[in-house]
Amino acid sequence: MKNVEFPAHFLDSLKREPGFEAQNFVEAHQNPHAITSIRLNPFKKSASKTGKQVPWCKEGLYLDTRPSFTFDPLFHAGAYYVQEASSMFIDHIIKNIKQNDEPIRVLDLCAAPGGKSTLLNSALNSTDLLVANEIIKTRVPILTDNLNRWGTANVIVTNNDPKDFSRLKGFFDIILVDAPCSGSGMFRKDPAAMNEWSEANVNLCHQRQERILADIYPALKEDGYLIYSTCSYSHQENEDILDWLCDEFEMESINIPINKEWGIVESRSVKQQAWGYRFYPGQVEGEGLFAACLKKTDSSGELPFYKNTAQQKLAVKEIDQVKAYINEPDDYYYFKVNDDWLAIGREHKESLNTLHRHLYIKKSGVRIGKLVGKDLIPDHELALSTIINKVAILQIELNYEQAIQYLRRDNIDINIQEKGWSLMTFEGLALGWAKLLPNRINNYYPKEIRILSNAPTI
Numbered sequence: 173m174k175n176v177e178f179p180a181h182f183l184d185s186l187k188r189e190p191g192f193e194a195q196n197f198v199e200a201h202q203n204p205h206a207i208t209s210i211r212l213n214p215f216k217k218s219a220s221k222t223g224k225q226v227p228w229c230k231e232g233l234y235l236d237t238r239p240s241f242t243f244d245p246l247f248h249a250g251a252y253y254v255q256e257a258s259s260m261f262i263d264h265i266i267k268n269i270k271q272n273d274e275p276i277r278v279l280d281l282c283a284a285p286g287g288k289s290t291l292l293n294s295a296l297n298s299t300d301l302l303v304a305n306e307i308i309k310t311r312v313p314i315l316t317d318n319l320n321r322w323g324t325a326n327v328i329v330t331n332n333d334p335k336d337f338s339r340l341k342g343f344f345d346i347i348l349v350d351a352p353c354s355g356s357g358m359f360r361k362d363p364a365a366m367n368e369w370s371e372a373n374v375n376l377c378h379q380r381q382e383r384i385l386a387d388i389y390p391a392l393k394e395d396g397y398l399i400y401s402t403c404s405y406s407h408q409e410n411e412d413i414l415d416w417l418c419d420e421f422e423m424e425s426i427n428i429p430i431n432k433e434w435g436i437v438e439s440r441s442v443k444q445q446a447w448g449y450r451f452y453p454g455q456v457e458g459e460g461l462f463a464a465c466l467k468k469t470d471s472s473g474e475l476p477f478y479k480n481t482a483q484q485k486l487a488v489k490e491i492d493q494v495k496a497y498i499n500e501p502d503d504y505y506y507f508k509v510n511d512d513w514l515a516i517g518r519e520h521k522e523s524l525n526t527l528h529r530h531l532y533i534k535k536s537g538v539r540i541g542k543l544v545g546k547d548l549i550p551d552h553e554l555a556l557s558t559i560i561n562k563v564a565i566l567q568i569e570l571n572y573e574q575a576i577q578y579l580r581r582d583n584i585d586i587n588i589q590e591k592g593w594s595l596m597t598f599e600g601l602a603l604g605w606a607k608l609l610p611n612r613i614n615n616y617y618p619k620e621i622r623i624l625s626n627a628p629t630i
């Protein structure tokens with residue numbers, strides 16, 4: 173048993189919260205055994221990851237032990253995302269509200285590092301668009317890295333303040349606000365977070381949450397869904413926010429059916445009786461989470477779409493050069509950003525143009541590569557993407573040691589006769605590019621994301 177000292181007034185404040193069981197909660201925090209869970213990438217099937225399934229998410233798995241993810245090539249290939257299990261409940265909400273294959277646009281407003289963006293992306297079709305936004309510039313690279321690993325061509329990453337989205341009236345069918353919060357739900361995983369907790373901070377978070385929601389409301393379509401989540405237990409940041417949303421805006425609460433055995437507490441807000449879903453360690457196999465879903469019942473007006481492209485299109489000859497690399501190449505719209513050549517699902521072209529007018533775009537679709545002389549230098553994003561035509565491209569399967577050498581950007585201990593651009597793969601999944609020359613291999617793994625640390629001693 174670990175000795176855990178919660179912040180002053182914290183446990184007292186929880187006693188009033190719906191479904192809270194103090195003894196279970198305290199014992200769960202004293203238990204030194206940490207729960208580890210991952211979520212598999214449905215677009216990159218890997219047979220070697222197994223475990224007990226997370227009850228509310230088909231692709232979620234509990235692992236018996238916590239491996240070193242840094243030293244697992246499948247992690248770098250995007251075969252899975254390391255995510256605590258409660259957060260995967262957002263998948264259950266999406267499955268309940270998305271009931272047909274009509275193309276939709278989804279916004280993940282507070283997206284970095286990308287746990288819920290990769291989850292949303294898994295639940296969407298390629299004809300749906302995901303916009304993953306992060307306000308803090310320095311947190312955008314981790315978000316784009318994680319989405320690059322996930323590999324799909326229906327994602328746009330933006331770096332904007334929530335209020336910038338108010339211009340995109342009625343643009344999104346679903347908006348997820350995984351709000352910055354006082355963070356009590358993460359105390360077990362990150363005990364240092366306890367030092368930051370105070371009732372005053374809970375109130376500040378509440379005010380910021382209201383501001384973010386008011387800013388984003390116009391961007392939601394009539395009959396669109398708002399999913400609101402926090403990793404806080406405080407009703408000020410949860411049920412009170414639902415009451416405020418229903419009071420201030422035209423919103424109705426949506427009941428999400430849950431299985432009693434999951435241990436999730438269904439709560440109702442005091443005034444509007446809006447449904448919320450609470451996750452308490454000790455009652456669920458996961459960390460603290462609150463989630464709720466509401467439907468917008470009025471309209472903020474319609475946004476004019478911009479048909480004309482803001483980007484420079486690829487010339488026909490250039491597209492021919494690209495086509496060899498792409499599976500179903502006619503499904504994509506090809507364009508340039510500075511020297512880079514990119515591809516995004518054809519159906520997302522107008523959305524891209526419209527977003528380009530209003531937002532600061534940091535990633536759109538898949539970066540294919542850039543032209544140097546007459547040669548196309550393929551990009552790392554293309555290697556990890558699900559749109560690459562693997563059949564037409566040379567692939568070298570690496571064993572574990574070689575894969576780690578490659579991911580470290582070291583020389584790879586391997587004898588190869590082939591020449592030219594090749595995908596380096598591990599268990600059939602691409603890790604990145606190498607250029608095979610007569611006497612050596614040029615390792616093109618990006619240096620910014622290479623493995624720097626030493627292998628863990630077991």
Ligand SMILES: C[S@@+](CC[C@H](N)C(=O)[O-])C[C@H]1O[C@@H](n2cnc3c(N)ncnc32)[C@H](O)[C@@H]1O
Pocket residue numbers: 259281282283284285286287288289306307308311334350351352353380384
């Ligand atoms: C709970 S975290 C998001 C975690 C992420 N959704 C995931 O699942 O990986 C909240 C995010 O909100 C961002 N944030 C902080 N202040 C914000 C604000 N005023 N408006 C919008 N986002 C904000 C933080 O930078 C952080 O990335």
